Amino acid sequence: MANYSTNEFRAGLKVMLDGEPCSILDNEFVKPGKGQAFNRVKLRNLNTGRVWERTFKSGESLEGADVMDRTMEYLYTDGEFWFFMEPDTFEQYQADAKAVGDAHLWLKEQEKCEVTLYNGSPLSVAPPNFVELEIVETDPGLKGDTAQGGSKPAKLSTGAVVKVPLFLSEGEIIRVDTRTGEYQGRASKS
Amino acid sequence: MDWKPAATLDTLRARAALLQRIREFFAGRGVLEVETPLLCSTGVTDPSIEPLVVERGESLGAARYLQTSPEYAMKRLLAAGSGPVFQVARAFRDGEAGVRHNPEFTLLEWYRPGFDHHDLMREVAQLLSVCLGELPVEYCSYRALFIDELGLDPFTAGLQALEARARETLDVGALKGDRDLWLDLLMSHLLEPRLAARGMCFVYDYPPSQAALARIGQVDGVAVGHRFEVYVRGLELANGYWELADPAEQRQRFSAENRRRREHGMTERPLDEALLAALSAGLPDCAGVALGLDRLLMLVTGVGDIREVLAFDWERS
Numbered sequence: 074m075a076n077y078s079t080n081e082f083r084a085g086l087k088v089m090l091d092g093e094p095c096s097i098l099d100n101e102f103v104k105p106g107k108g109q110a111f112n113r114v115k116l117r118n119l120n121t122g123r124v125w126e127r128t129f130k131s132g133e134s135l136e137g138a139d140v141m142d143r144t145m146e147y148l149y150t151d152g153e154f155w156f157f158m159e160p161d162t163f164e165q166y167q168a169d170a171k172a173v174g175d176a177h178l179w180l181k182e183q184e185k186c187e188v189t190l191y192n193g194s195p196l197s198v199a200p201p202n203f204v205e206l207e208i209v210e211t212d213p214g215l216k217g218d219t220a221q222g223g224s225k226p227a228k229l230s231t232g233a234v235v236k237v238p239l240f241l242s243e244g245e246i247i248r249v250d251t252r253t254g255e256y257q258g259r260a261s262k263s
Numbered sequence: 264m265d266w267k268p269a270a271t272l273d274t275l276r277a278r279a280a281l282l283q284r285i286r287e288f289f290a291g292r293g294v295l296e297v298e299t300p301l302l303c304s305t306g307v308t309d310p311s312i313e314p315l316v317v318e319r320g321e322s323l324g325a326a327r328y329l330q331t332s333p334e335y336a337m338k339r340l341l342a343a344g345s346g347p348v349f350q351v352a353r354a355f356r357d358g359e360a361g362v363r364h365n366p367e368f369t370l371l372e373w374y375r376p377g378f379d380h381h382d383l384m385r386e387v388a389q390l391l392s393v394c395l396g397e398l399p400v401e402y403c404s405y406r407a408l409f410i411d412e413l414g415l416d417p418f419t420a421g422l423q424a425l426e427a428r429a430r431e432t433l434d435v436g437a438l439k440g441d442r443d444l445w446l447d448l449l450m451s452h453l454l455e456p457r458l459a460a461r462g463m464c465f466v467y468d469y470p471p472s473q474a475a476l477a478r479i480g481q482v483d484g485v486a487v488g489h490r491f492e493v494y495v496r497g498l499e500l501a502n503g504y505w506e507l508a509d510p511a512e513q514r515q516r517f518s519a520e521n522r523r524r525r526e527h528g529m530t531e532r533p534l535d536e537a538l539l540a541a542l543s544a545g546l547p548d549c550a551g552v553a554l555g556l557d558r559l560l561m562l563v564t565g566v567g568d569i570r571e572v573l574a575f576d577w578e579r580s
Contacts, residue, residue, distance in 0.1 A: 080358055080360070090436075091436070100361075101361060101362065102359065102360060102361030102362075102363075102364055103361075103451045103452070104311075104359060104364065104451070105447050105450055105451050105492075105499065106492055106499055106501075106502035107309070107311065107473060107475045107490075107502060108311055108443065108446075108447040108473060109311055109440070109443070109444050109447040109448070110311060110358075110359070111447075111448065111451065111452070113452070125434065126433075126434060127434045127435070127436055128433055128434070128435045128436075128438065128448065128452065129436070129438070130438060130440070130444075131358065132358075
């Protein structure tokens with residue numbers, strides 16, 4: 074992999090730091106009027122998700138990480154692995170629970186998601202920002218209660234539990250923001 | 264093609280108003296506005312400043328350097344008897360880009376014969392209150408700042424103590440360096456953010472190793488470089504000196520910087536003999552300061568990114 078100097082560090086660049094693949098979040102050039110210049114860099118460790126803040130002498134370099142973001146179609150899970158397919162090549166990838174993380178709560182078959190590959194294997198999975206999922210379990214809907222502000226838990230087809238308004242019932246399809254886990258509205262019937 | 268300016272038209276009007284205010288300030292004090300060449304025959308020896316070089320053109324016998332500050336030319340004017348002078352000049356520094364740096368930027372630089380650095384700090388404070396309104400003003404020696412804020416004496420603490428203090432708070436990996444590197448790191452990463460809560464803060468009398476072009480004197484039994492910096496709400500705005508006038512010592516400092524360049528695998532630079540000759544002819548006792556005009560405009564307009572005060576920043580120029 075290529076080496077990148079501090080002045081090439083940009084948000085999104087993938088580099089190796091202390092043997093860990095990282096994504097650069099922010100790069101601040103710090104230089105006193107006279108004297109040594111530094112780069113104060115925020116990075117996300119792609120293995121652990123932890124955010125690192127590391128200071129480098131300006132001009133130092135890091136090795137690039139073989140990390141790529143790919144849009145893939147989610148196929149199915151066998152309980153141990155989650156399977157994804159690259160739509161152009163039909164190449165399939167299996168991701169373990171660590172790579173999938175909380176994303177499994179939002180994975181719907183045939184839905185497109187972002188799979189990050191590290192040395193060719195899935196490192197992390199990001200669901201679409203919004204997904205439409207069916208309510209499979211909730212207290213009975215209260216008709217005519219649309220004006221009231223109350224909410225109740227509802228279990229979705231993927232196992233995720235979200236707070237929904239009281240008037241919704243089992244079998245309905247709702248739209249959820251996967252970044253916050255919040256109910257957005259009833260999905261329009263298609 | 265994104266052809267539009269980065270700054271708003273209101274910001275450009277604020278820049279024009281600021282320039283006018285500055286010119287009135289100096290006109291009222293009898294300080295002469297001057298202009299000196301942007302393209303210079305020699306580049307600075309300071310290992311931490313890299314000039315941009317112009318290499319081709321029929322008029323060029325040899326490569327010329329875009330000035331990193333108008334300091335040497337202005338000192339030649341002072342030695343020629345100009346009296347107090349100021350300049351609003353473009354300066355260029357290679358590789359310096361970020362939210363507070365643009366490789367091409369504007370300096371306001373001025374020199375005051377008969378002033379020492381304390382006199383000049385007071386004048387900087389007066390100019391800044393004309394531009395920014397009244398602010399609380401503090402004067403704090405470099406030594407007192409480190410002792411008060413970090414419990415470390417920057418003049419006596421060993422390299423290991425400085426490094427340990429930095430590593431206590433910062434992740435710096437395998438960073439290596441001399442005392443000055445650790446002092447610079449502590450200053451920029453730990454102390455500057457603390458200055459953000461203060462109004463206008465002058466830091467003065469630096470370790471002699473960081474004197475740059477300031478004369479060295481004795482304060483409380485230790486040698487200090489009579490240099491100062493001013494921070495406004497934590498933003499470093501200006502760097503000034505009670506100017507070194509001794510040509511022999513100036514030559515030694517240039518040579519020492521070239522030695523450091525060699526040690527770091529950088530090319531050495533020929534010395535600015537015209538400056539050294541001017542010092543030999545006699546530089547009047549004076550203090551001088553360079554102030555980042557774009558940063559001052561950031562404070563005037565209340566923006567946090569230098570690109571927002573430039574008509575066309577580096578990416579758009």
